[in-house]
Amino acid sequence: MLILCTNDDGYYATGLNVLAEAAAKHGEVQIVAPDREQSACSHSLTMHIPLRANRYDDHTQYVDGTPTDCVALAIGALLDRRPDVVLSGVNHGPNMGEDVLYSGTVAGAMEATILGIPAVAFSYTGRDPNAIPAYEPLLAELIPKLIERADFPAETLLNVNLPPIEPSEVRGVRVTRLGRRVYMDSLTRATDPGGREYFWIGGGGIEWSSEEGTDFQAVDEGYISVTPLHLDLTNYKLLRDIERWDLNP
Numbered sequence: 001m002l003i004l005c006t007n008d009d010g011y012y013a014t015g016l017n018v019l020a021e022a023a024a025k026h027g028e029v030q031i032v033a034p035d036r037e038q039s040a041c042s043h044s045l046t047m048h049i050p051l052r053a054n055r056y057d058d059h060t061q062y063v064d065g066t067p068t069d070c071v072a073l074a075i076g077a078l079l080d081r082r083p084d085v086v087l088s089g090v091n092h093g094p095n096m097g098e099d100v101l102y103s104g105t106v107a108g109a110m111e112a113t114i115l116g117i118p119a120v121a122f123s124y125t126g127r128d129p130n131a132i133p134a135y136e137p138l139l140a141e142l143i144p145k146l147i148e149r150a151d152f153p154a155e156t157l158l159n160v161n162l163p164p165i166e167p168s169e170v171r172g173v174r175v176t177r178l179g180r181r182v183y184m185d186s187l188t189r190a191t192d193p194g195g196r197e198y199f200w201i202g203g204g205g206i207e208w209s210s211e212e213g214t215d216f217q218a219v220d221e222g223y224i225s226v227t228p229l230h231l232d233l234t235n236y237k238l239l240r241d242i243e244r245w246d247l248n249p
């Protein structure tokens with residue numbers, strides 16, 4: 001089995017190397033990842049400048065682009081054969097609820113899903129990436145359960161979030177739906193030394209609506225969360241209602 005690993009924190013990131021080590025117990029691993037951090041780049045594709053790939057070692061190449069670029073290049077050009085599965089992460093930080101819309105980690109997996117390859121995104125919800133290596137044995141146990149399935153669902157990727165606790169304290173795995181989160185005061189407005197106003201997105205607090213069955217609640221209660229994400233964003237419940245809006249000229 002050929003396993004392609006990517007991420008959005010850069011090819012040197014702790015989380016990626018832990019994921020690659022765990023995956024190597026189940027197949028041949030090739031890493032194609034961004035040359036620098038690309039968090040929150042979403043599904044961005046670089047189209048107006050050339051991309052370059054460099055080899056770091058026998059199983060690692062880095063690209064001056066986004067996770068989506070990396071997966072597209074890996075599958076289209078850099079690997080000598082098509083990977084059987086794509087794993088993205090382990091992201092340094094959570095990807096729950098609406099985060100999945102901004103996440104480069106999830107987008108890396110999603111690009112593989114679009115190309116018809118089973119894919120799983122992994123994120124560690126704690127703050128300290130140095131806590132991720134302790135998760136390696138648990139990941140090595142979980143990965144084959146997720147990817148060695150003949151019935152891996154089409155047009156769907158799995159989004160895994162690890163709780164911010166010691167792996168020995170993990171209570172199990174829960175299959176979840178996306179939660180909802182609100183960022184509080186995450187837009188900073190200030191003045192630069194030249195007297196011009198600037199804005200800075202990020203930071204602030206996060207508030208989660210802790211509903212039953214969500215990714216956030218599972219992680220909060222000490223479980224690993226596995227959410228199946230469908231690429232089709234259509235709101236099927238509203239199709240008939242919107243049809244009645246009389247939009248014809």
Ligand code: MN
Binds near residue numbers: 009
């Ligand atoms: Mn990241």
